[in-house]
Amino acid sequence: MLRAPFFVALSALATIAPAQFALHDGDRVVFYGDSITDNAPYTTFVETFVLTRYPKMNVRFFNAGVGGDRVGGGWMGPVDLRLTRDLFSRKPTVVTVMLGMNDAGYQAFKPSLFNTYEAGYRHILDRLRAEAPSARVWLMQPSPFDDATRPPTFPEGYNSVLKRYSGFVSDLAKEKGYGTIDLNTPLFDALAKAESLDPTVAPKIVVDRVHPWTAGHLVMAATILKAWGASGQVSRTEIDAATGHVSGAGVQVKDVQHSGGVSWSSTEEALPFPIDRKDETVALILRSAPVEDWIGRELVLVKNLAPGNYRLSIDGKPVGEFPADVYSSGIDLSWMDTPMAQQAKRVQDLTGKRAALKYAAWRQIEFGLGDIQGRSKADVLRAIDRFEDDVVRKQHAEALPKPHRFEVTKI
The missing domain is CATH 3.40.50.1110 (SGNH hydrolase)
Structure with missing residues (x-):
């Protein structure tokens, strides 16, 4: 558990x-x-x-x-x-x-x-x-x-x-x-x-x-x-399992079902920041500095669950099991392998590729061939810029949050 x-x-x-x-x-x-x-x-x-x-x-x-x-x-x-x-x-x-x-x-x-x-x-x-x-x-x-x-x-x-x-x-x-x-x-x-x-x-x-x-x-x-004043919160979803009442921030919730457990559909306005917690130095730094308070908590709170242990599933796939009191206190999804985290990792991968593309153009062409001028060189740099625009559009498309179905079921 x-x-x-x-x-x-x-x-x-x-x-x-x-x-x-x-x-x-x-x-x-x-x-x-x-x-x-x-x-x-x-x-x-x-x-x-x-x-x-x-x-x-x-x-x-x-x-x-x-x-x-x-x-x-x-x-x-x-x-x-x-x-x-x-x-x-x-x-x-x-x-x-x-x-x-x-x-x-x-x-x-x-x-x-x-x-x-x-x-x-x-x-x-x-x-x-x-x-x-x-x-x-x-x-x-x-x-x-x-x-x-x-x-x-x-x-x-x-x-x-x-x-x-x-x-x-x-x-x-x-x-x-x-x-x-x-x-x-x-x-x-x-x-x-x-x-x-x-x-x-x-x-x-x-x-x-x-x-x-x-x-x-x-x-x-x-x-x-x-x-720079960045928000330290990805989203906060709070659901009363007894009444189905919903409150929160940075998320749209609908179709709440509450009978024994609780389920709902939600679309967050943002994605969690992807952190490689398997890296031993990253794991240590997270214990040594308030990084997560600065760049993101993705919180789910479920109140008034009957005592017991409950499985959290997203889009039909289990992501964790917790006692009712933990749901009441709040679960930080950014620690978990969720569909949102996987999507954020794809954004991060595209970011690295975009940066590498621009870096290579700068180092190899603008600087490395800096003493060679000509229309074809300018054409190449413009073509790279257009390709970078394509990558940026892909980054933004991948970063748009998607709807997901959450289920909290008693074990």
Whole structure:
């Protein structure tokens, strides 16, 4: 019989309140940064979340992260070339910037490096103000160097240096009237908590101390989405098994039958965010940070069931068995292998393919063949863009919620 962690106390609902989401229909979001952004899961996690939580919203995403980059640029070109080719060409309405991991030099705080960082960062923002004046900009404080699961490499610790850089980024954002998102503290705190829970698995979250793997990127994406005011609730369905009365949010319920158990048909307005809970680092990070409160609970509550155990089936397939009191407290479906979760995974797969398509065009054609110009090259890039449009349409079609039949039957 399944029990915790599939159920959530009703009191937890009070902490999940709707908010105005920062992204708007028609937005074009560019993630600008270094290797932690370069083709990184956090960017596709954010995209998948927007598709699954707001399926009718049309937002386009572009990854402009380059491994090794600093505020002055890197191996794909100096910063002014990078900004022109990789950011402004995308006509962004939303820009995130995360730089600093490489700029601080992986050493104790060095004033000359910090001065270069400050001057370079201000130059980036000057160009943003001049060439994308209407874009909404978020400066993201650098993600942590993992001094939490292993001893620091020098007395101060490199993450303490990054925290000084983060403080500058926060102050600069306020000075310029931009948003700021702290990606250091939430992930560092999660690493410390993970270390206390499982010191064997915890170091695998940021295996090289610099680049988070999936679990770390999950925290980063959730932090961004929380800062953007994303809804922490997929849906809430509450049914009284004695009367058939229905209440809830984010779901349309009809055809309620209540005799012994209860059954109903529902169409949710969103899908759950797909999380690979079989990954040991993901499972640990979910115990170490409130990721799910930030990105989604999919709750079903059934009140006034007679005492006993009940099977929950969706579209005729069993998905779990719980006592009556667990139904009354609330079951979080996002933990379960439901048709909605399977649909969300298909959306996530399409998101990865779309991102890979655009990434390949950027790296292999725009950059790799950057010194070769011609009409045929422009034609190829336009054709790829049209193909990407086809993939985006497929993403949106797959993200549209579908009706399902729920049954709660006594065992």
